[in-house]
Structures are given as structure tokens and as C-alpha cells.
Amino acid sequence: MSDFVILYGSFGLRINEPGSVVQIQPAPVQHNNVAGLCCDLRQIGLTHLASDLVPLALARVIEPDRYEITALAMRIDEHRIHFWTPVNLLTSVDRPNLALVLRHLFQTHHLELNNFECNLHLIDPAVQQVRAWVQTQGRGVSWAGLLPEVMDAIESGQWGLMLQPGNEYTRLAQDVTCLRRLDNDGLLTLARGGRCKKPAWDAPLWSMEQFRPLQDGGWARVASEHLANDLCHFDTAPGVVAAQFCDAPLQVLGEMTLITHRLALESLHTSALLELVLCQINGSTGMSTLAVLRGYAARHPDTDTAADCTRVAKGLAHAFPERFGSQALHHEVFPRFASDQFTGKQLSGVL
Amino acid sequence: MIYAAPSTDRVQIRLSFVAPSGSGKSSAVNCLAERLQAIGLTVAVLKLADPLYRLQSIYYDVVGQHLDVDSQDQILMETIATQLRRIDPEVLANDFQRRLTACAADVVLNDDLRDDQIDAVRLRALGFKVVRVATSESVRLARLNSRNDPSIVTDSPLDRQVSRIPADFVIPNSAPGLEALDRQIAALSRHIIASNQPLGAIR
Numbered sequence A: 001m002s003d004f005v006i007l008y009g010s011f012g013l014r015i016n017e018p019g020s021v022v023q024i025q026p027a028p029v030q031h032n033n034v035a036g037l038c039c040d041l042r043q044i045g046l047t048h049l050a051s052d053l054v055p056l057a058l059a060r061v062i063e064p065d066r067y068e069i070t071a072l073a074m075r076i077d078e079h080r081i082h083f084w085t086p087v088n089l090l091t092s093v094d095r096p097n098l099a100l101v102l103r104h105l106f107q108t109h110h111l112e113l114n115n116f117e118c119n120l121h122l123i124d125p126a127v128q129q130v131r132a133w134v135q136t137q138g139r140g141v142s143w144a145g146l147l148p149e150v151m152d153a154i155e156s157g158q159w160g161l162m163l164q165p166g167n168e169y170t171r172l173a174q175d176v177t178c179l180r181r182l183d184n185d186g187l188l189t190l191a192r193g194g195r196c197k198k199p200a201w202d203a204p205l206w207s208m209e210q211f212r213p214l215q216d217g218g219w220a221r222v223a224s225e226h227l228a229n230d231l232c233h234f235d236t237a238p239g240v241v242a243a244q245f246c247d248a249p250l251q252v253l254g255e256m257t258l259i260t261h262r263l264a265l266e267s268l269h270t271s272a273l274l275e276l277v278l279c280q281i282n283g284s285t286g287m288s289t290l291a292v293l294r295g296y297a298a299r300h301p302d303t304d305t306a307a308d309c310t311r312v313a314k315g316l317a318h319a320f321p322e323r324f325g326s327q328a329l330h331h332e333v334f335p336r337f338a339s340d341q342f343t344g345k346q347l348s349g350v351l
Numbered sequence B: 001m002i003y004a005a006p007s008t009d010r011v012q013i014r015l016s017f018v019a020p021s022g023s024g025k026s027s028a029v030n031c032l033a034e035r036l037q038a039i040g041l042t043v044a045v046l047k048l049a050d051p052l053y054r055l056q057s058i059y060y061d062v063v064g065q066h067l068d069v070d071s072q073d074q075i076l077m078e079t080i081a082t083q084l085r086r087i088d089p090e091v092l093a094n095d096f097q098r099r100l101t102a103c104a105a106d107v108v109l110n111d112d113l114r115d116d117q118i119d120a121v122r123l124r125a126l127g128f129k130v131v132r133v134a135t136s137e138s139v140r141l142a143r144l145n146s147r148n149d150p151s152i153v154t155d156s157p158l159d160r161q162v163s164r165i166p167a168d169f170v171i172p173n174s175a176p177g178l179e180a181l182d183r184q185i186a187a188l189s190r191h192i193i194a195s196n197q198p199l200g201a202i203r
Helices: A011-015 A095-108 A110-114 A147-155 A238-246 A306-319 A334-342 B025-038 B050-063 B074-087 B091-101 B119-125 B137-146 B157-163 B178-194
Strands: A004-009 A021-026 A036-040 A054-063 A066-076 A080-084 A091-094 A129-135 A161-163 A169-181 A187-192 A206-213 A219-227 A250-267 A272-283 A286-298 B013-018 B043-045 B107-110 B129-134 B169-172
Touching (some): A011 A095, A091 A095, A095 A110, A147 A272, A206 A238, A206 A334, A238 A250, A238 B129, B025 B043, B050 B074, B074 B091, B119 B129
Parallel strands (some): B043 B107
Antiparallel strands (some): A066 A091, A272 A286
């Protein structure tokens, strides 16, 4: 029997309005030393959410009618609820004061809980944890068949991960032009369109990323921006657009079609935000596949994403040895992949 | 360093600068030529439009007016080019190739490639790498209007052809003055000198 319970009550408590805690039920899981917890609402018999019966918090039973609040509800979607533990949350409280204390806690942590998309600690690209897998010409096959299995494995919770609610999966197909800066050996990628909202439907929009080489042979992403003004009409050559924006002489390396499947993940152990990006690349030398696992942000400052990345990489290698069998650590893998592609260097399966 | 000791079987560097009129192709070529000459390389600038300049000069002689050697009566030159191509589409490319074959310079630069269908294909086959000069439209028009050419064409169909020529290198040239351009050319020049590839051309 779990000594953890779920506290149910009025939605108003989340938004600093009066309300009450109306129900306390045993939680189907333990919540020990982890930053988050993802519950299936159907598992706790909740198939219909009412405003006065919302799962609000996880708590440990200290003694009869006394609880220690260990996590607050962050996001609820159709079948899932995501509990999360802000720093300095743990609070002991008697049953009669539960509503008052919960209202206070939600108010104290409202930015972290309600602005969860943007209240993040982004990790400097130069020190991000990255794992990469490359499969070169002749071995590359589409990721589409494998995606449902990967997502199922993540959803099962065996790797301590959850898919970020509302941002679980995105697919993007782009023609990407790769260019090398002649003044500092950096690499640029440029693609028409982007994920930023345009001022008008026919306004030109390009996405540009810049990378710089590191002394250890890796790469760091130094800029990722959308370009939208009179310098970048849709029919302008990509090299011309890029040269004018970065004001540097460029060498055009070539163009590749990039089909990207991105799974947005959150570690339940550390609350680190990770992404697993599975790319299918059609270039002049054939089709290759590239998979990148990257820890890019966290909800707590000073979160170390290394353990998360290692655990997920091991899990992937165990579950899908054909595709994730061997991997290497790099800050940014795409620039090296692109450079090698266009200079005709044969990749050996692992970067 | 393939250029340290020129010999009979050395590789000739061949670069063609492309951009709409007024973008600064000639300035870029002059900058690059100076830099390459400063390190002991011989540089030749070959123009595809050389026959057009000769014919333009004859027109002005007939009319009895003086025209500077490098000035362009752009309307007249485009008309001459159109009529020459009607007779033989490859006339300019053939004339260019004859002069190129006779050229012994270490570096051959070209700054007037505009036709993407015939001339660009020929130059590519002859081992030329294409450098595009990128200039914002407002700066380009201002430069064009400040020139002393007898006539200018601001919206030539040839400019649209130019935009279709795939480039190997791009240098920006929207900043005022030659200092910024010289900085861009310096980086391009270093790359040319440092790399055997991809600038290997045929000899």
C-alpha cells in the first residue's frame, strides 16, 4: 500500500481563489526523490475532470490527518497529469489547513507552474549533453516505422521520462542549405520558412542557425534565428540571404533535404528537458539517418542532464540495438555530419 | 601550397564574379587581383563581353561621339548581345574560351557572367568557380545611378538570369566604401590560397 496520496479539490486554489480540498485518495505510485511524476488519470479512476475535483497535489501521509506535500499539479491533459516538485516545496500540513496551504503554494510557484513553457533554465549550447547516432549511405532507413515503438517505450516510464504534454511530437521537412563561413570556419544552415509567426501570409521567412567549431573538434550552436525582411525574398538564393545577414564571405557547401521527427521529453528524475531528434537526410550522396539526444533545458537551475542522457541512451541501445547500438558524445553533431557529407568524407557509422 | 612554385603543370585558378549591375563585381575583382598580385601571382581579367565593348566602340565612332573604354551604354550592349546570340547562341562563350586558352596567368578572373543557360554552363565546364556578390537592392540602385554610364538598365531580364546561376561562394557588399569589401575579399583570398580544393581548375 502506497503511503502517498493525491489531493483533489477546487481548480480555484491554483489561481489564488477560495476553494477546498474535497477528496484524498491513495496514489497509485510512490514519489520518492524524483522531481516529477506522471500519472494516468484512468489509472486513478478519473475519467471526467470537474472544476471542483481536480487533482491538485501529491502528498506523503506522515500521520493520520497530517501530510507532507511533495509535488504540485503542473499540467493535465486528456489522460495524464504531470506532478512536479518546485525547489523548497516540501511542506507539512494538517488536514484542516490543506486548502489554505495549497492556495499559498500555487501562488508562490505560479510562474514555474503556469508559465512552464518559458520559465526554463536554458543550458548553454557549448556544454549541453548530446548523444548522437549516425547511419550512413545504404543503411539509412526511414524512422517512421520505429517512432511508435520509441514513443511507447517512453510512455511506459521505464527510462524515467515522459513526453512533454502538448509538445510530444513534431515533424518538419525542409530543404537545408549548408554554408561555411570563410572568416572563422563556422557553419551555417539556412532553410525557407520556420516556426515563427509571420506578419503576413506571403511574408518571406527563413530560419538560420550558426555553429562555431570548438577546440576539441566539436561544434557549438551560437545562433538560431528567423530572418524576415526585404533582404530575404523567397526567390533570393540562400547564400545571398545568409551572407547579408551574417556579413561574412561564405562557401556554399550544398543542399540537403532534412526530415526531422522531434520528440520533446522531460526527465521525471531531474525535470531536465530533453529532445530526441530523428533525422532522415537526403543529400547528393544518398540517404542517411541521424539521431540526436540532447539535454537543452531544466526547470531547476544547476540540473545535471548527463545522467538523464546516459540512462536514455542506454535504454535506446537496449531496446533498439540495430539503430541505437553505438553512439558518441558531441556538443553539436549536425555541422560535422554536414561538413563530412559535402567534402565526400565517408562516415563510419559513429561520429 | 600549390602556388608556391609555379610550374608548367600548375593549376590555374579560375573565378567568375556574378551579380546584377551595380553590385560591385568589378570592385571585388580589383580588390582580389591586388591581393593575389601582392603575393606574386599573375592575374588576368577576362570579360565575356569583350566583343560587345569592341562593337559598342564602333557604334560610337560611327556616331562621332567619345565613350570611355570601360563605360557601358547598357541598352546598346544588351541589344548587340541579343542580336549576336540570335546568330550564334555560343558566340560569347566561344570567343571567351579562345582568349582563355591563350592566357598564361596564374589566376583568371571574370566579372561579367550573366547568362545562366550557355555562358555559365561553359565557364563551369572550363573549371570556373562562381562567386556571387550580394548587395541589397537599395544600395545597388544608388550605386548604379551614381555611375557615368550613358544608359543604365535597372530591371534587366539578364539580372534574373544571374540570380539563377548557382554560386560556390557568396560575399556581401552592402556596406559603404571599399574597406568592408576588402575585408571580405581578404577572407576569400586566404581560402583560395590555402585550399587545393575546391578551386582546382583545368589546365
